[in-house]
Amino acid sequence: MNYKIPRGTYDIMPKDSARWHHVIDTFRLVAQRFGYEEITTPIFEMAALFERSSGESSDVVQKEMYRFEDQKGRTFALRPEGTAGVVRSYIEKSLDRLGGKSKFYYIGPMFRYDRPQAGRYRQFYQYGAEFIGSNHPYYDAEVIALEMQFLAELGLKNVSLEINSVGCAQCSQAYDEALRAYYQPHLEELCPDCQNRFEIRPRRLLDCKVPFCKSLRPDAPSQLDYLDQDCKEHFTEVQNYLDQMGIVYQVNPAIVRGLDYYSNTAFELIVDALGAQNAIAGGGRYNGLISQLGGKDTPAVGFAGGFERLLLALEKEGITGYEPISPTIFVIGIGAETRLLTLEYISKLRQDGIYVDYNPDKTSFKAQMKAADASQARYALIIGEDELASGRPTLKDLESSKQHSVDYQQLLDILK
RNA sequence: GUGGAUGUAGUUCAAUGGCAGAGCGCUGGAUUGUGGUUCCAGUCGUUGCGGGUUCGAGCCCCGUCAUCCACCCCA
Numbered sequence: 001m002n003y004k005i006p007r008g009t010y011d012i013m014p015k016d017s018a019r020w021h022h023v024i025d026t027f028r029l030v031a032q033r034f035g036y037e038e039i040t041t042p043i044f045e046m047a048a049l050f051e052r053s054s055g056e057s058s059d060v061v062q063k064e065m066y067r068f069e070d071q072k073g074r075t076f077a078l079r080p081e082g083t084a085g086v087v088r089s090y091i092e093k094s095l096d097r098l099g100g101k102s103k104f105y106y107i108g109p110m111f112r113y114d115r116p117q118a119g120r121y122r123q124f125y126q127y128g129a130e131f132i133g134s135n136h137p138y139y140d141a142e143v144i145a146l147e148m149q150f151l152a153e154l155g156l157k158n159v160s161l162e163i164n165s166v167g168c169a170q171c172s173q174a175y176d177e178a179l180r181a182y183y184q185p186h187l188e189e190l191c192p193d194c195q196n197r198f199e200i201r202p203r204r205l206l207d208c209k210v211p212f213c214k215s216l217r218p219d220a221p222s223q224l225d226y227l228d229q230d231c232k233e234h235f236t237e238v239q240n241y242l243d244q245m246g247i248v249y250q251v252n253p254a255i256v257r258g259l260d261y262y263s264n265t266a267f268e269l270i271v272d273a274l275g276a277q278n279a280i281a282g283g284g285r286y287n288g289l290i291s292q293l294g295g296k297d298t299p300a301v302g303f304a305g306g307f308e309r310l311l312l313a314l315e316k317e318g319i320t321g322y323e324p325i326s327p328t329i330f331v332i333g334i335g336a337e338t339r340l341l342t343l344e345y346i347s348k349l350r351q352d353g354i355y356v357d358y359n360p361d362k363t364s365f366k367a368q369m370k371a372a373d374a375s376q377a378r379y380a381l382i383i384g385e386d387e388l389a390s391g392r393p394t395l396k397d398l399e400s401s402k403q404h405s406v407d408y409q410q411l412l413d414i415l416k
Numbered sequence: 417g418u419g420g421a422u423g424u425a426g427u428u429c430a431a432u433g434g435c436a437g438a439g440c441g442c443u444g445g446a447u448u449g450u451g452g453u454u455c456c457a458g459u460c461g462u463u464g465c466g467g468g469u470u471c472g473a474g475c476c477c478c479g480u481c482a483u484c485c486a487c488c489c490c491a
Binding site for chain 2: 004
């Protein structure tokens with residue numbers, strides 16, 4: 001074996017495809033029910049788009065982006081997330097100037113150069129939804145409801161929703177300063193990571209696992225105390241809508257989205273059974289992003305979820321049963337002289353919409369019967385000397401072992 | 417990017433530094449044109465890759481690649 005699959009990637013083999021289709025189909029169905037429409041954007045964009053949207057300081061931009069130059073020296077990047085492309089498209093198509101509301105959903109591969117682990121890949125698949133065009137707290141709740149409905153429809157149970165508000169740019173900045181003021185006296189004692197976080201993203205100090213850093217956390221200021229009136233009201237309203245929709249959640253002030261463009265509502269869906277990679281979906285509001293990317297100032301909210309982790313979570317709950325489809329009938333031709341008739345039946349049945357299997361490598365009748373059994377087909381169609389002479393093949397029910405001769409129309413009636 | 421564990425047949429796993437094995441799978445057979453169960457036979461190896469130590473390495477050492485776990489981060 002000379003060629004190997006790139007690190008952090010994997011093949012979705014036919015035996016897994018049925019599960020993937022089921023999950024994807026379910027997402028499409030639920031998204032459509034909420035009025036969201038599919039958008040498909042390129043898997044690469046100008047690198048600058050991601051740098052400006054995710055933020056120069058984010059890990060995604062600093063070390064996880066697959067960048068490349070094309071033949072003319074332009075710098076592109078494989079998309080590390082889905083929102084930037086959707087927003088780019090939204091602006092480019094001048095939807096911001098039309099001023100209406102847009103509801104998008106998307107499904108596709110994302111790329112991050114990160115060290116692989118269970119539930120973490122370099123090429124991974126995300127589904128997501130974006131609502132663009134209103135700051136109404138109902139829409140924060142709507143995208144959450146969409147995600148929750150999707151998971152409920154799949155049968156996933158042990159998942160918890162955690163929400164937070166990171167405020168607008170102003171309260172967010174006020175909070176960062178409050179945090180710095182709080183941690184400043186202990187700066188020398190903090191772990192090296194946290195000393196670094198102190199400057200770049202002080203709120204990251206809150207979920208450090210190092211004992212000393214952790215010990216400072218209970219008394220640290222909370223973002224919720226630094227929200228201005230509008231942001232506070234918005235957050236309260238989001239919770240009211242969730243309550244009224246019967247969605248259970250927990251407020252967790254430590255929830256911080258990794259990308260810089262989030263404002264106000266931030267949320268995550270956690271499945272504890274998954275270990276370290278326990279977030280199966282996350283999202284939030286990004287009111288500043290569209291203007292930041294050159295569009296007309298437009299509020300928006302959305303989320304993205306990871307298919308790999310979702311499938312792992314479903315497996316943990318024993319939800320795995322999406323069997324591949326097996327053939328309806330397996331055609332057995334015995335002897336070279338029956339080949340013409342055999343192929344005629346195979347072709348006709350397929351033209352009439354029947355899933356037919358056949359194995360020309362097996363010559364003996366016995367071997368073909370074994371192949372029919374292995375194919376999991378419900379019926380076998382036997383064409384040998386006798387059938388050739390009478391013009392009526394033998395149909396055998398492989399479950400009951402009963403068989404009888406049929407003509408084509410009878411055969412079709414039984415199979416359909 | 418950091419730390420740790422692992423890597424042997426298609427697959428799941430064995431093998432004290434001394435002939436690389438087993439179950440499952442796969443192929444064929446068990447008297448005429450009938451599958452599943454059973455029985456018999458056969459097939460399956462660059463021991464991840466590259467070096468080193470040794471009379472001799474799957475086993476010890478170094479490097480490398482990959483997977484898993486924990487960080488980091490996140491989906």
